[in-house]
Amino acid sequence: MINNPVYVTPEELAQQEAAMERIAALPNRPETYHIVTYGCQMNAHDSETLAGMLESMGMTEAQDRTQADLVLFNTCCVRDNAERRALGNVNWLKELKKDKPGLLIGVCGCMVQKPQMAEKILRQYRFIDLAFGTHNLHQIPSMLETLLTQKTRVVRVSDQENLIAEGLPQHRAVPYKGFITIMYGCNNYCSYCIVPYVRGRERSRRMDDILREAEGLLESGVQEIMLLGQNVNSYGDGEAETFPRLLRELDRLGVPRIRFMTSHPKDLSDGLIAAMAESVHVCNHLHLPVQSGSDEILHAMNRRYTRETYLERVSALRQAIPNIGLTTDLIVGFPGETDAQFQDTVSLVETVGYDSAFTFIYSAREGTAAAKLPGRLSAEVTGERIATLIRTLEAGAQKAHRSLIGTVEQVLVEGLSKRDEHMVSGKGRRGITVTFPGSAADIGTIQTVQITSSAVNTLRGERK
Numbered sequence: 095m096i097n098n099p100v101y102v103t104p105e106e107l108a109q110q111e112a113a114m115e116r117i118a119a120l121p122n123r124p125e126t127y128h129i130v131t132y133g134c135q136m137n138a139h140d141s142e143t144l145a146g147m148l149e150s151m152g153m154t155e156a157q158d159r160t161q162a163d164l165v166l167f168n169t170c171c172v173r174d175n176a177e178r179r180a181l182g183n184v185n186w187l188k189e190l191k192k193d194k195p196g197l198l199i200g201v202c203g204c205m206v207q208k209p210q211m212a213e214k215i216l217r218q219y220r221f222i223d224l225a226f227g228t229h230n231l232h233q234i235p236s237m238l239e240t241l242l243t244q245k246t247r248v249v250r251v252s253d254q255e256n257l258i259a260e261g262l263p264q265h266r267a268v269p270y271k272g273f274i275t276i277m278y279g280c281n282n283y284c285s286y287c288i289v290p291y292v293r294g295r296e297r298s299r300r301m302d303d304i305l306r307e308a309e310g311l312l313e314s315g316v317q318e319i320m321l322l323g324q325n326v327n328s329y330g331d332g333e334a335e336t337f338p339r340l341l342r343e344l345d346r347l348g349v350p351r352i353r354f355m356t357s358h359p360k361d362l363s364d365g366l367i368a369a370m371a372e373s374v375h376v377c378n379h380l381h382l383p384v385q386s387g388s389d390e391i392l393h394a395m396n397r398r399y400t401r402e403t404y405l406e407r408v409s410a411l412r413q414a415i416p417n418i419g420l421t422t423d424l425i426v427g428f429p430g431e432t433d434a435q436f437q438d439t440v441s442l443v444e445t446v447g448y449d450s451a452f453t454f455i456y457s458a459r460e461g462t463a464a465a466k467l468p469g470r471l472s473a474e475v476t477g478e479r480i481a482t483l484i485r486t487l488e489a490g491a492q493k494a495h496r497s498l499i500g501t502v503e504q505v506l507v508e509g510l511s512k513r514d515e516h517m518v519s520g521k522g523r524r525g526i527t528v529t530f531p532g533s534a535a536d537i538g539t540i541q542t543v544q545i546t547s548s549a550v551n552t553l554r555g556e557r558k
């Protein structure tokens with residue numbers, strides 16, 4: 095389903111820009127900021143945009159939260175523990191504020207967008223100065239101005255779910271990698287998932303805006319672009335094959351490496367597989383969340399594919415791109431999941447042989463369809479199931495990684511190895527971490543590496 099986005103008007107963007115300039119000139123404004131980010135890469139990229147706006151107001155990034163004049167928590171609410179962790183950490187800052195009364199504390203993102211959450215925050219966390227939802231991110235300049243000039247707590251949670259704000263400044267976490275959000279929100283309503291309720295309706299950016307942003311990143315020297323969205327392969331204006339067309343256009347620009355996530359298996363078309371196979375710069379990696387290997391559970395999850403169609407898509411991918419690395423997301427303990435249904439997930443994982451996976455225990459989210467279902471499983475059962483699943487995944491990954499010994503990988507170096515300062519590590523095009531001898535001078539460059547050994551999660555190699 096296509097929703098027409100509403101673009102934040104140039105007038106409103108100009109007002110926010112003017113607020114940024116006024117804040118930069120304020121004598122009592124925060125000098126330093128620190129953003130704590132929870133959750134997915136969309137959130138990580140939202141934090142880059144928040145940082146960009148704070149820098150445009152004259153602030154600089156503090157090393158940690160104890161050094162900062164403004165601390166922002168960009169929250170997640172996909173699972174209960176992400177929410178609890180965020181609130182626990184916010185509470186910890188209450189003590190810091192006693193010693194540093196001028197400290198400003200803000201919370202934003204998905205958790206704040208939940209119904210009644212902002213009111214709860216105001217009531218229960220009286221030391222929080224600023225709270226805003228996912229649809230208000232672009233308004234941080236005017237919110238901060240109100241906070242600083244009127245000395246009043248500010249809360250903004252809009253229910254306008256189809257907004258897109260173009261052209262906001264960004265402060266990228268690393269110079270060699272650039273994230274581009276190509277679409278926002280989600281319409282899929284998987285029965286367990288809260289994302290459609292807190293991120294709004296699915297809406298896509300204009301292709302020209304995306305290409306212009308990619309050109310800018312390329313000029314600034316990025317080596318890799320990651321396209322982001324909850325369901326990137328349904329990107330577009332309703333016409334068929336818009337996402338493959340976007341990939342081919344980006345490939346033509348000459349960005350050294352292109353990745354994207356997340357893809358929904360139901361929208362993995364032959365056209366997309368062909369675009370991936372034929373584009374020089376698109377990496378041979380696909381994150382393709384399966385969630386479960388049981389048809390009954392997939393149906394109850396409202397995933398709109400079956401085990402058979404998922405496996406057929408995997409075969410089609412491997413036929414077109416033999417060296418493709420596959421990763422996935424899996425949920426154990428969906429309400430009513432029987433042992434036999436769980437075994438279907440184990441056998442699917444054995445059949446596919448993923449390079450790695452994110453595994454989750456089902457967490458009931460108020461307001462979602464699955465939260466009303468009977469058959470919640472005990473922590474003992476879900477604990478055993480997730481341990482079995484992780485063992486199965488590791489066995490498959492070890493096999494897949496061993497098969498890469500002797501091959502050559504192009505590795506984008508991201509840092510020194512944590513265990514050995516004479517080694518560097520980064521990701522190959524297939525998405526697996528590779529370590530090899532090197533120095534800090536290699537960070538941000540792409541190196542050719544021959545794989546010499548493998549472990550569960552990493553590969554080792556020698557520079558060629």
Ligand code: SAM
Nearest residue numbers: 172286287324356383423424425454455456457
């Ligand atoms: N849009 C992506 C997709 O469709 O795969 C992923 C979005 S979601 C933020 C990331 C992952 O969190 C999901 O793939 C799912 O495995 C997991 N997840 C979402 N809701 C969950 C819940 N209520 N309990 C446990 N895991 C959940």
Ligand code: SF4
Nearest residue numbers: 280282283284287289
């Ligand atoms: Fe959540 Fe499903 Fe949308 Fe992914 S596709 S964000 S799991 S509702």
